[in-house]
Amino acid sequence: MTVPDDHSLNLAWRRRSPRQVEGPFCREKVVRVMLAGAMLSAALGVAAILGFLAYFAWPLVAGGHLSQVFSWHWQPVRGQFGILPMLAGSLLLTLSAVLAAYPLAMGLCGFVHGAGRGPWVRPVLALIHFMTGIPTVVYGFVSVFVLVPRIRQWLGGTGYSWLAASLTLSLLILPTMVLLIHTQLRQTDSRVRLAAAALGLTPVQELLWVRLPQASQGLWAALILGWSRALGDTLIALMLSGNAPQVPQAVADSLRALTAHIALVVATDVGSAAYHSIFACGLILFAISAAVNLTLRRLQAPVAAPHHTHG
Amino acid sequence: MAERLERLFTGFAWSAVLGLGAVLAGLMIFLVQRGLPSLGTALFFGSTPVAEGLMGRLPVWDGIWPACVGTFLLVVLASLIAIPLGVAGGVYLAVYASRRERRVYGFLVDLLAGMPSILMGLFGFALILLLRKTLLPSANTGLLLAAGCLSLLVLPYLIMTTQTALLGLPSALHLTGLSLGLTPWQNLSRVLLPAAGRGIMSGVILAVGRAAEDTAVILLTGVVANAGLPHSWTDRFEALPFTIYYLAAEHRSAAELDRGFGTALVLLGLTALLFLWAYGLQRTFARRWDRRVNLP
Amino acid sequence: MKLRQTWQFIVITALCCGLMSLCPTPGRAGALESFKALDGTLDIAGGTAHIPVMQDAAKNIMQVNPKIRITIAGGGSGVGVQKVGEGLVAIGNTGRALTPEEVSRYGLKSFPFAIDGVAVAVNPANPVGALTSEQAQAIFAGKITNWKAVGGKDAPINLYGRDEASGTREVFWGKLLKKGPVAEKTNIVASNGAMKVAIAQDPGAIGYLGIGHVDQTVTAVKLDGAEPTQENAKNGTYPITRKLYMNTKGEPTPLARAFIDYILSPEGAPIIQKHGYIPVQQ
Numbered sequence: 001m002t003v004p005d006d007h008s009l010n011l012a013w014r015r016r017s018p019r020q021v022e023g024p025f026c027r028e029k030v031v032r033v034m035l036a037g038a039m040l041s042a043a044l045g046v047a048a049i050l051g052f053l054a055y056f057a058w059p060l061v062a063g064g065h066l067s068q069v070f071s072w073h074w075q076p077v078r079g080q081f082g083i084l085p086m087l088a089g090s091l092l093l094t095l096s097a098v099l100a101a102y103p104l105a106m107g108l109c110g111f112v113h114g115a116g117r118g119p120w121v122r123p124v125l126a127l128i129h130f131m132t133g134i135p136t137v138v139y140g141f142v143s144v145f146v147l148v149p150r151i152r153q154w155l156g157g158t159g160y161s162w163l164a165a166s167l168t169l170s171l172l173i174l175p176t177m178v179l180l181i182h183t184q185l186r187q188t189d190s191r192v193r194l195a196a197a198a199l200g201l202t203p204v205q206e207l208l209w210v211r212l213p214q215a216s217q218g219l220w221a222a223l224i225l226g227w228s229r230a231l232g233d234t235l236i237a238l239m240l241s242g243n244a245p246q247v248p249q250a251v252a253d254s255l256r257a258l259t260a261h262i263a264l265v266v267a268t269d270v271g272s273a274a275y276h277s278i279f280a281c282g283l284i285l286f287a288i289s290a291a292v293n294l295t296l297r298r299l300q301a302p303v304a305a306p307h308h309t310h311g
Numbered sequence: 312m313a314e315r316l317e318r319l320f321t322g323f324a325w326s327a328v329l330g331l332g333a334v335l336a337g338l339m340i341f342l343v344q345r346g347l348p349s350l351g352t353a354l355f356f357g358s359t360p361v362a363e364g365l366m367g368r369l370p371v372w373d374g375i376w377p378a379c380v381g382t383f384l385l386v387v388l389a390s391l392i393a394i395p396l397g398v399a400g401g402v403y404l405a406v407y408a409s410r411r412e413r414r415v416y417g418f419l420v421d422l423l424a425g426m427p428s429i430l431m432g433l434f435g436f437a438l439i440l441l442l443r444k445t446l447l448p449s450a451n452t453g454l455l456l457a458a459g460c461l462s463l464l465v466l467p468y469l470i471m472t473t474q475t476a477l478l479g480l481p482s483a484l485h486l487t488g489l490s491l492g493l494t495p496w497q498n499l500s501r502v503l504l505p506a507a508g509r510g511i512m513s514g515v516i517l518a519v520g521r522a523a524e525d526t527a528v529i530l531l532t533g534v535v536a537n538a539g540l541p542h543s544w545t546d547r548f549e550a551l552p553f554t555i556y557y558l559a560a561e562h563r564s565a566a567e568l569d570r571g572f573g574t575a576l577v578l579l580g581l582t583a584l585l586f587l588w589a590y591g592l593q594r595t596f597a598r599r600w601d602r603r604v605n606l607p
Numbered sequence: 608m609k610l611r612q613t614w615q616f617i618v619i620t621a622l623c624c625g626l627m628s629l630c631p632t633p634g635r636a637g638a639l640e641s642f643k644a645l646d647g648t649l650d651i652a653g654g655t656a657h658i659p660v661m662q663d664a665a666k667n668i669m670q671v672n673p674k675i676r677i678t679i680a681g682g683g684s685g686v687g688v689q690k691v692g693e694g695l696v697a698i699g700n701t702g703r704a705l706t707p708e709e710v711s712r713y714g715l716k717s718f719p720f721a722i723d724g725v726a727v728a729v730n731p732a733n734p735v736g737a738l739t740s741e742q743a744q745a746i747f748a749g750k751i752t753n754w755k756a757v758g759g760k761d762a763p764i765n766l767y768g769r770d771e772a773s774g775t776r777e778v779f780w781g782k783l784l785k786k787g788p789v790a791e792k793t794n795i796v797a798s799n800g801a802m803k804v805a806i807a808q809d810p811g812a813i814g815y816l817g818i819g820h821v822d823q824t825v826t827a828v829k830l831d832g833a834e835p836t837q838e839n840a841k842n843g844t845y846p847i848t849r850k851l852y853m854n855t856k857g858e859p860t861p862l863a864r865a866f867i868d869y870i871l872s873p874e875g876a877p878i879i880q881k882h883g884y885i886p887v888q889q
Contacts, residue, residue, distance in 0.1 A: 031496045032407055038399030039408070042470060043419045045463045049426070049434045056437050075789070076771050077780065085791075107327025115324035124328055127335065133586030135524035137552045138575045141559045142338050149808065158765040158794050158809055171334065204317050225425070232427030234527035239559065243770075243795035254794050259429045259527070264770050264795065266436060266531055274771060279437075282430050289425045293418060370669045372662075440693060451695055535652070535680035537662060539669070547650060547678040561800030563659075 053286060057279035069277050074245035074256075076274045083281055088247045089255035093162060093237060094230040097169035102223055104170070105177035113185050114207035125182075131175040140239035143168040148240065157252035160242035165255075168236050177226040184218025185211055217299055228292045231285070234259040258285055342576060349573030355379070367540040375574050377539050381454075381548035382523055384541060388458035389465065389522045394515055396462075397469025401511075404470065405477035406485075406499060424467035432531035435460040439532075452533035453545040460528045465518035472514025476507040479600055509596035513589040520585035524578065526552040551578045638872040641865050642672045649862045652680040653687020653700030654774055655798035656723060656817040657851055659882040661700070664870055667878075675862070681798050685772025691715065691856050697863040699854045702774030702817065714857050719850040720870050721884035724818040724840030725779045726827035726847070728802075732810045735759040737829035743783055746813060749790025754811065767805050767814035768793040775799060778849040779815045783830070819883035837885045851884065 060066050071082030108128065112121050143164060152159030188211050196206040212219070234257075237243075242254025243264060256264075262278045356364040357373030364371040371377055404413055404420075435456050442450040484506060488498035504511070534553040541548045551574060558571030651661055658681055665677035680686070684701035691699025692713030705717055727743055729735060735757055738746075745751045746764055755761045768789065769776035780786060796802050799820045806812040807824035818835055821827045827835040830845065839845035853867055869875050876886040 028494050028496050032403075035399045035403035035407060038396045039403045039416055039470075041396045042400055042423060042466050043416060045466065046419045046423050046426075049430055049463075052434050052437045052441075053430070073791070075791075077786070077789075103323075104327050104331065107324045108331065110320055110324035111328045115321040116328070120328075127332070129590045130583060130587065131335065133520065133579075133583040135552060135578055135582050137524070137526050137555045138342070138579050141555050141571065141575050142342055144559050146337075146341060152809060156763060158767070158805075158812070160794055160805075174331070202317075204321055205313075208317060208320060209313075228425050232425070232429075234427065234429045234530075235556065239556065244792050245795075246791040254792060256795070259427055262429050262433060263527065263530055264797065266433065278433070282433050285427050285430060289427070290422055293421045293425055296421070297418065369673055370666070372666055439695075443693065443695075448694075535678050536658070537665070537680075538678040539676055542648065542676060546648060546676070547680065560796070561655075561798055561804060563800060563803075 050286060053279050053282045057276060057283050060273070060276045060280055063273070065273050065276070066280075068273065069280050072247075076272075079273075081273050081277045083258070083261065083277055083284075085245050085247050086256050086258045086261045086281065087284060089241070090231060090237075090257040090259070092248065093166055093169065093241065093255060093257055094227055096162070096166040097173060097230045098223065098227045100166065101170035101174045101177055101226060105174055105181060105222065105226075108174075108178050109181045109185060110204070110207060112182060113211070114203035114205075128175050128178050128182075131171075132179070136172060136233060136235045137239075139168050139172055140236050143236075143240055151252065155252040158242060158254065160240055160254055161252045162241065162248045162255050163251040165237055165241035165257075166251075168240055169230050169233060172233065172236060173226045173230050176229050177222045180222035180225060181215070181219060184215045184222070187218075188214060220299055221296055224292055224296060228289065231288060232259065234263055238263055342572065342579065345569065346572035346576035349569045350576065354570060354573040354577075370539045372537075373570070375549075375551065375554055375570070375577070378549040378551045378554045378574070379577075380540050381534070381538070381550045382552075384454055384548070385458050385461060385529070385550060386519055386522045388454060388544070389461035390515070390519055392459060393462035393466050393469055393518060397466050397514075397518070398473050398511060400466075401470040401473025401514075402477065402499065402504075405474045406495065406503075420467045420470050423463070424471065427527075428464055428525055429527040429531070431460040431463050432528040434463075435528070435532040451545050452531075452547070453543075454533065454541055454548050455544040457529045457532040457534065457548070460532050461522045461525060464525060464528055465521050468518045468521060469514050472517065473507070473511050476510025476514065476596065477503060479510060479597070480506055481600065506600075507596075509592045509599070513592035513596065516585050516589035516592065520582045520589065523585070524552055524582050526550075526556055529553060551581075638865075638869040638874045639667060639671050642668050642675060642869070645672065645862050645865055646674050647862050648676040648678065649698070649860075649866055650678050650680075650696040651698045651700065651866075652682055652690045652696045653698075653854075654684045654702040654851065655681045655800060656702045656775060656819060657700040657853075658798075658800070659819075660721070660851075660870070660879055660884070663878045663881070664866070664875065668866070668869065677866070683770065683772030683798065684774025684777070687774075687854065688713070688715070691854050694856060697855065697860055698866065701852045701854055703777045703849055704852065705854065715854045716857065716859070718853045718855075718867050718871070719887050720853060720867075720875070721819075721851040721879050721886055722837065722841050722848060723851055723884050724835055724837060724845050724848045725775055725783075725815055726818045726821055726835035727783070727813065727815050727830060728806050728821060728825040728827050729813050730806055730810045731824065731826050733759055733826065735828065736826065737832070739831055740783060743830065744785065744787050747784055747790065747793070748788045749792065762811045764813055765809055765811045766790055766793040767802060767809075767812055768795055769802065769815075770795050770797060773798075774849065775815065775817055779847060782847045783815075817884075821883070837883065841885050850887065 060069055068081050069083055071080065072084050073080040073082045074085060112125055116124065147164050147167060148159035151161055151164050192210060193206065196210050237257035237260040241257060241260065243256045243260055244254035245256050248255040258281045262281050265274060265278045352361055355374045355376045356371050359369050359371045359374065363369040364374065364376055404416060408416065439450050439452055439456060480503060484502060488502045529550055530553065533547050534550050535547045536557050538547045538549045555571055555574050555578060558567055558574065562568040562571060658679060661679050665679060669675055669677060684703055687699035687701045688705065688709050690696040692715060705715055709715060727738060735754060738757060742751065742757050747766065751757065752764055753761065754764055780789065796805050799816045802814050802816045803820050803825055806814050818827065818837055818840060829835065833839055833845045835845055840848040855863055859867060879886045
């Protein structure tokens with residue numbers, strides 16, 4: 001049997017209608033169409049979500065309430081539907097979580113890739129992998145009974161605060177960041193590492209001066225993806241942040257995140273401005289997600305391994 | 312100067328590890344201490360006899376068995392929807408897609424992966440409201456809707472893992488089959504997919520674990536505090552993560568709180584097992600095909 | 608197919624029940640007996656104050672007839688109205704009266720079944736046991752921020768409130784706060800049960816919840832000298848009261864009707880009283 005001449009050995013098959021339509025090539029086309037259809041389903045999913053958010057947020061724009069929604073006070077009984085405090089809350093919460101988690105992630109990766117002694121490295125990595133399996137709700141549950149009373153005792157306030165949510169959130173995103181940086185660091189060319197070893201660099205020196213500078217793209221990607229994971233989390237903010245619709249002035253103050261706001265408000269009267277405002281929140285979250293992805297594409301970061309990017 | 316920095320870094324790395332170890336140990340000890348005493352048939356079935364509660368002949372009131380069943384059904388249904396679509400999509404992206412298609416679809420998949428899970432729940436809820444007004448007046452929130460939204464949540468994981476698994480195979484494997492005269496589909500089904508099997512399985516298990524632990528999506532699409540065993544695909548249901556959330560916020564007695572700890576332990580055990588299994592599969596897959604020197 | 612048969616059965620049973628409902632209040636075992644002939648799922652959602660009563664009633668009914676399935680969700684009175692109005696559940700519970708707009712928009716029917724008061728609650732460790740209306744209004748508006756201003760320890764006041772969907776909040780805000788300002792820094796909890804847990808854990812807490820939910824883990828304070836008890840709520844001495852309502856969209860389905868009748872029957876009264884409310888029929 002001869003190899004048909006319109007097949008290239010390229011891995012990416014060009015969209016070319018097979019000239020022979022009998023036998024195995026018809027099946028090929030069918031298979032290809034089916035697979036393409038499956039791919040489309042994901043695309044449809046994204047489009048559907050965007051479509052619904054836009055459709056349900058539209059009455060805000062049409063009714064001229066948009067300026068109302070982009071204001072600083074959320075008091076529906078007085079007709080104030082401002083979601084900006086929630087946006088500020090989300091940003092403050094997630095940025096502080098990343099600030100706590102990222103150095104820790106760097107330290108852990110540093111341990112695994114250089115500073116750690118032989119037998120300790122595998123258990124630490126196994127521990128990180130174990131952490132990816134801890135459900136979000138369990139983090140929240142334990143924090144409510146361990147962290148909140150202590151914050152109430154030491155810093156005052158109710159304990160349900162920016163600090164409580166931020167610390168727990170940083171614990172949540174830590175394995176994501178660690179595994180992303182870890183994957184990136186592992187991809188260093190072995191020749192470079194051999195050269196470094198030949199020059200007499202210790203593992204830590206090799207890590208600090210050779211591998212980290214090379215992995216800068218991956219480091220940025222880890223930062224941004226970790227932040228986006230933190231932004232998308234609902235339950236920790238809902239359980240731990242106190243949900244007061246205000247911009248927090250101190251770490252012991254209560255705040256409300258966009259995601260928790262959606263969860264709290266979806267129960268209101270369908271059709272009111274308050275109800276439509278949650279779709280505005282959804283659109284903001286969607287927009288931020290999209291912006292993050294575009295930034296990562298711009299950085300030409302590698303496709304993130306999936307179990308590191310929980311939504 | 313550089314030496315000091317290196318020493319500082321080493322010290323920082325060690326303290327990071329010890330700190331994390333201490334925090335995790337504290338978390339686990341606290342959870343196990345409070346939760347272990349509650350494990351037992353009383354946790355699952357309350358005061359209902361086990362045999363009746365298991366079969367659903369008598370309702371289980373103070374136990375988490377309905378939540379376990381609810382979570383199980385959710386995960387099964389979401390997997391049935393997402394796995395074929397996800398694996399097929401991943402295969403398409405890895406083998407068939409043109410460069411432009413890969414860019415566009417890849418972007419959309421990444422977008423879906425990074426999207427907050429509550430948006431999927433919101434989408435589901437809004438979908439039901441819209442359906443009720445237009446096509447399907449009897450549409451309602453329930454297992455089917457929640458599983459559909461969950462499948463949207465895990466779809467990108469499946470696509471990306473399948474794609475990574477297939478691309479992680481040596482290119483020689485892709486080419487040999489073709490050069491021997493196999494059609495692309497034959498090459499896929501007989502050579503590539505079996506070879507990438509472990510990697511794809513690890514993605515499947517990851518997706519299952521993710522679906523089991525998610526709360527935000529089911530919050531808006533049909534989970535309730537008390538529902539018993541679901542009888543149909545459009546029924547309200549209970550689920551383990553929601554039970555934990557509910558008991559944390561509203562436990563009416565110390566016994567209920569203990570039940571919450573027991574439930575947390577059960578869910579943790581379940582997801583930890585799933586994720587570790589996925590990790591193990593991923594490692595054997597990588598060990599088989601990875602040409603890298605170091606594999607910590 | 609089976610579903611269609613089930614519906615036919617329900618219609619026939621409904622006709623019989625309809626005839627039976629024309630008779631005077633059934634005998635002692637009557638209310639639960641009527642469930643033996645019924646089948647199907649009853650979805651209930653809404654007010655969190657109602658949940659204990661609903662759960663007990665559901666337990667009794669499902670023991671009599673395990674084929675019936677009753678699901679209970681919380682969410683607050685707003686959720687109750689929303690879900691029953693959109694047809695997502697059969698019975699929507701509210702802890703406040705329906706507004707005329709809600710009634711006309713969704714075509715809802717209300718069935719009040721209990722009287723409940725809304726009490727201001729503090730942690731049991733808090734020595735403050737009585738407040739005036741003015742003090743309460745100032746506290747919840749954020750004007751008074753330390754317990755010593757109202758006779759307690761020198762500690763900051765931690766405010767807890769409910770979300771917009773809550774009927775309890777609506778009644779409290781309308782009747783005690785007189786629709787006045789509410790501090791933005793109030794921590795929001797999602798239900799009566801959650802409010803109770805939050806106040807019980809925080810020594811400096813103050814919040815509000817239905818009197819039916821008050822137990823030894825929280826202390827309800829006297830308001831203008833009136834003890835926050837259900838009797839006082841009923842006879843008017845304690846002014847912050849509301850009725851608990853079950854609402855349906857139009858006429859209730861046969862299963863919903865049976866459930867409502869059960870709660871309103873003499874058999875339902877002990878359940879209501881057990882959870883600290885006063886049945887309306889008394």
